[in-house]
Amino acid sequence: MNGTALLEIRNLRVRIEGQEILKGITLTVRAGEVHSIMGPNGSGKSTLAQVLAGREVYEIVEGEVLYEGEDLLRMSPEERARRGIFLAFQYPVEIPGVSNLYFLKAAVNAVRKSRGLPELDAMEFLALARERAKLVELDESLLQRAVNDGFSGGEKKRNEIFQMALLEPRLAILDETDSGLDIDALRVVAQGINALRHPDRAIILITHYQRLLNYVTPDVVHVLYDGRIVKSGGKELALELEEKGYGWIAEEAIGSVRT
Amino acid sequence: MSSGRDETTRYRAHFAAWNEIVRAREPAWMRAQREAAFARFEALGFPTTRQEEWRFTNIAPLLRTSFRVATAPASPFEDDWLAPYRAWGAHHLVFANGHFVGEVPTNGHPPGCFARGIRALLQEAPHLVEPYLRRPVEELSHAFIALNAAFLTDGAFVRIPRGAVVREPIHLLFLALGQGEPMVVHPRNVIVAEENSQATIIESYVSLDDRLHFTNAVTEIIVGENAVVQHYKVQRESRAAFHMAAVRIVQARMANVRDFSLALGAALARTDITAILEGEGAECTLNGFYWVRDQQLVDHHTVIEHVAPHGTSREFYKGILDDAARGVFDGTILVRPGAQKTDARQVNKNLLLSTEALVNTNPRLQILADDVKCSHGATIGHLDEDALFYCRARGLDAEMARELLTYAFASDILQEIAFEPLRRRIGEWVLMEWPEGELLTEML
Numbered sequence: 001m002n003g004t005a006l007l008e009i010r011n012l013r014v015r016i017e018g019q020e021i022l023k024g025i026t027l028t029v030r031a032g033e034v035h036s037i038m039g040p041n042g043s044g045k046s047t048l049a050q051v052l053a054g055r056e057v058y059e060i061v062e063g064e065v066l067y068e069g070e071d072l073l074r075m076s077p078e079e080r081a082r083r084g085i086f087l088a089f090q091y092p093v094e095i096p097g098v099s100n101l102y103f104l105k106a107a108v109n110a111v112r113k114s115r116g117l118p119e120l121d122a123m124e125f126l127a128l129a130r131e132r133a134k135l136v137e138l139d140e141s142l143l144q145r146a147v148n149d150g151f152s153g154g155e156k157k158r159n160e161i162f163q164m165a166l167l168e169p170r171l172a173i174l175d176e177t178d179s180g181l182d183i184d185a186l187r188v189v190a191q192g193i194n195a196l197r198h199p200d201r202a203i204i205l206i207t208h209y210q211r212l213l214n215y216v217t218p219d220v221v222h223v224l225y226d227g228r229i230v231k232s233g234g235k236e237l238a239l240e241l242e243e244k245g246y247g248w249i250a251e252e253a254i255g256s257v258r259t
Numbered sequence: 260m261s262s263g264r265d266e267t268t269r270y271r272a273h274f275a276a277w278n279e280i281v282r283a284r285e286p287a288w289m290r291a292q293r294e295a296a297f298a299r300f301e302a303l304g305f306p307t308t309r310q311e312e313w314r315f316t317n318i319a320p321l322l323r324t325s326f327r328v329a330t331a332p333a334s335p336f337e338d339d340w341l342a343p344y345r346a347w348g349a350h351h352l353v354f355a356n357g358h359f360v361g362e363v364p365t366n367g368h369p370p371g372c373f374a375r376g377i378r379a380l381l382q383e384a385p386h387l388v389e390p391y392l393r394r395p396v397e398e399l400s401h402a403f404i405a406l407n408a409a410f411l412t413d414g415a416f417v418r419i420p421r422g423a424v425v426r427e428p429i430h431l432l433f434l435a436l437g438q439g440e441p442m443v444v445h446p447r448n449v450i451v452a453e454e455n456s457q458a459t460i461i462e463s464y465v466s467l468d469d470r471l472h473f474t475n476a477v478t479e480i481i482v483g484e485n486a487v488v489q490h491y492k493v494q495r496e497s498r499a500a501f502h503m504a505a506v507r508i509v510q511a512r513m514a515n516v517r518d519f520s521l522a523l524g525a526a527l528a529r530t531d532i533t534a535i536l537e538g539e540g541a542e543c544t545l546n547g548f549y550w551v552r553d554q555q556l557v558d559h560h561t562v563i564e565h566v567a568p569h570g571t572s573r574e575f576y577k578g579i580l581d582d583a584a585r586g587v588f589d590g591t592i593l594v595r596p597g598a599q600k601t602d603a604r605q606v607n608k609n610l611l612l613s614t615e616a617l618v619n620t621n622p623r624l625q626i627l628a629d630d631v632k633c634s635h636g637a638t639i640g641h642l643d644e645d646a647l648f649y650c651r652a653r654g655l656d657a658e659m660a661r662e663l664l665t666y667a668f669a670s671d672i673l674q675e676i677a678f679e680p681l682r683r684r685i686g687e688w689v690l691m692e693w694p695e696g697e698l699l700t701e702m703l
Binding site for chain 2: 053054055056057076077078080081082086087089092093095096097098099102103104106107108110111114122146163167
């Protein structure tokens with residue numbers, strides 16, 4: 001725990017359509033760390049991911065988020081992306097009519113441009129894309145297809161990790177990237193994540209299941225319940241959750257509110 | 260209140276003047292035909308929004324303007340006019356303010372077929388066009404079509420002989436050049452594809468400046484047995500212009516037509532397309548794309564009439580409307596009693612980029628046979644917020660994301676343009692108008 005704080009969330013409260021979803025989240029993520037956020041359905045995991053990426057439909061009630069020491073909540077989604085925040089979507093969006101290759105080149109060049117790097121031309125980008133596609137065993141034919149259009153669930157998730165590999169983020173937030181995958185696809189996705197672990201990069205794995213953590217070892221595991229982080233611990237905590245379910249967490253959480 | 264009737268009187272003086280000009284240059288039957296057409300025009304009167312067919316298209320702004328009849332080409336042919344179309348490898352027939360001014364290459368007809376200006380033929384070989392121009396005036400279904408027949412500025416007569424395969428496209432380029440007061444032209448084209456022939460025809464309507472003018476065009480396409488025709492109508496007139504056009508397609512047995520209507524320009528643009536599948540097993544594809552903004556109004560009225568058995572029709576129209584633009588799509592599929600085993604599909608999809616833009620889409624099926632397969636669908640939507648966020652979360656700015664998704668909406672209809680150089684050009688014309696469009700041209 002000696003990296004610099006990349007992300008500091010302080011007492012974050014978030015509402016949508018009048019309903020409070022996040023009820024005071026405090027969390028610090030340092031460069032080089034892998035955090036896993038687990039929790040039952042409806043606990044606010046995806047909301048947290050979307051708020052960090054800049055989704056505008058959420059209302060910030062209270063709290064602050066600092067990214068590299070700056071106020072993250074004031075930045076547009078594209079600015080966050082350009083500064084190195086990457087969200088792997090739980091439900092990647094299909095864009096028929098736009099090739100994956102074109103889309104990713106536009107994304108990579110938008111990021112490069114903002115960092116003062118020269119933009120890649122079609123040939124340079126293709127070479128890079130081919131190299132990174134290997135990392136997630138992504139079939140090259142998917143590069144030419146329209147973005148996520150007609151992709152299987154597993155292909156969509158791999159495509160997200162592939163995008164992460166291309167964009168080389170500082171902070172990657174993976175929203176249930178492991179859900180719905182068979183064991184082979186899960187292994188490939190995990191391999192991609194492990195390959196991208198880096199002392200300068202932090203990863204937040206949002207997951208419902210412990211399974212992914214058999215392949216990717218987190219530094220910290222947090223349990224999100226009813227909009228609050230109710231428990232944090234080492235990877236043993238994930239195993240405990242797997243064994244006992246989320247029920248005991250609920251009881252503990254209610255108990256702690258009473259005291 | 261201005262009734263359509265009062266407005267027709269203004270045209271009487273213009274008609275007399277036009278008759279003086281063309282009197283010595285056309286046969287007596289043509290003069291009689293035009294007189295009858297003018298009488299038909301007066302009897303019909305201009306349409307009003309009280310008529311179902313014109314309910315959403317108010318032509319009052321057009322009626323408020325007095326248009327001078329374009330009596331001669333505004334300018335001799337200039338080679339530069341063809342610069343945007345060089346890559347097409349086409350045979351170009353060029354009309355300036357409705358009058359034939361030249362063709363490129365100049366060595367006569369496109370290989371394997373006959374193509375000439377109709378006014379020249381009326382003087383030199385009227386018998387060639389007589390069967391197509393000398394017709395019962397009852398066929399002139401609305402005032403603008405009658406007006407076109409009454410005036411008939413000029414136009415192209417194209418005949419693809421039996422069995423001929425004409426590979427290079429024939430491009431009919433109608434240019435509007437500013438000339439002081441607003442002017443009207445009435446182009447008339449006749450395309451005859453004989454049995455077993457094949458050809459690609461592109462009709463372009465383009466303004467060379469941003470002035471107000473009025474184009475009132477009629478094109479007739481007669482497709483013989485087993486002939487294959489691709490027809491494109493490309494409308495890129497000034498955003499002050501009025502554009503009225505009628506396309507009538509008649510198909511014999513096993514004839515195959517692919518028609519594409521592109522509408523980008525004009526303040527008010529209305530295109531009526533009628534395809535009549537007279538022969539058994541005929542196949543017709545009507546596709547179109549419109550992209551309008553500001554106060555533009557674009558209207559497509561299409562009728563596909565299945566007369567004989569085993570006909571197939573496919574219709575796919577897409578439109579993008581921004582600002583306070585308005586769109587109308589009205590598509591009728593009519594299946595006559597004898598037209599068993601007809602297979603007809605129609606789809607119209609619209610993307611609204613602003614809250615003020617509006618589109619009226621109206622599919623109509625009239626099925627008078629019992630063993631047919633017909634379907635239609637229409638959608639009106641906005642850009643998907645989830646997709647916009649996805650793009651922005653990947654680093655694309657909001658404007659680029661909007662344009663990318665707008666292009667994505669249009670891409671499948673543009674893919675329907677089989678003639679690749681035209682597809683690319685159309686893509687460029689659309690994208691060039693967008694702030695980030697240049698980046699997107701890579702996708703064409």
